[in-house]
Amino acid sequence: xxxxxxxxxxxxxxxxxxxxxxxxxxxxxxxxxxxxxxxxxxxxxxxxxxxxxxxxxxxxxxxxxxxxxxxxxxxxx
Numbered sequence: 001x002x003x004x005x006x007x008x009x010x011x012x013x014x015x016x017x018x019x020x021x022x023x024x025x026x027x028x029x030x031x032x033x034x035x036x037x038x039x040x041x042x043x044x045x046x047x048x049x050x051x052x053x054x055x056x057x058x059x060x061x062x063x064x065x066x067x068x069x070x071x072x073x074x075x076x077x
Contacts, residue, residue, distance in 0.1 A: 003052065004061035004075075005043060008068060012043055013061060016052035021063065025072055028065055042067065 001018040004011055019027075027050045034049075035042040047053060065072045 001063075002055070002057060002059050002061040004064045005046075006064055006066045006068070007042075009040075013055050013057055013059075014043075014047065014052040015055040015057065016050070018062075021072065021074070024063060024065075028070070028072060032070065 001016055003014045003016065003024070005014065027046065031042060031046045031049060035045045043054070060077055061075065063072055064075050
């Protein structure tokens with residue numbers, strides 16, 4: 001499963017095991033509560049906690065998480 005994290009700094013694509021959207025929402029909520037805002041370790045923490053890896057694939061993501069609005073959505077292509 002491909003997931004994209006959108007943020008004002010840059011977009012990052014992740015690859016990991018396919019999970020339900022409700023599970024993803026819970027994972028993002030947990031990461032938002034725990035990450036270090038001063039050093040912005042959100043991506044690294046999310047990957048470490050939930051077994052995702054950063055990838056440079058050109059594949060379209062199944063879901064996109066907008067870090068600015070904290071919204072998870074399924075993109076329309």
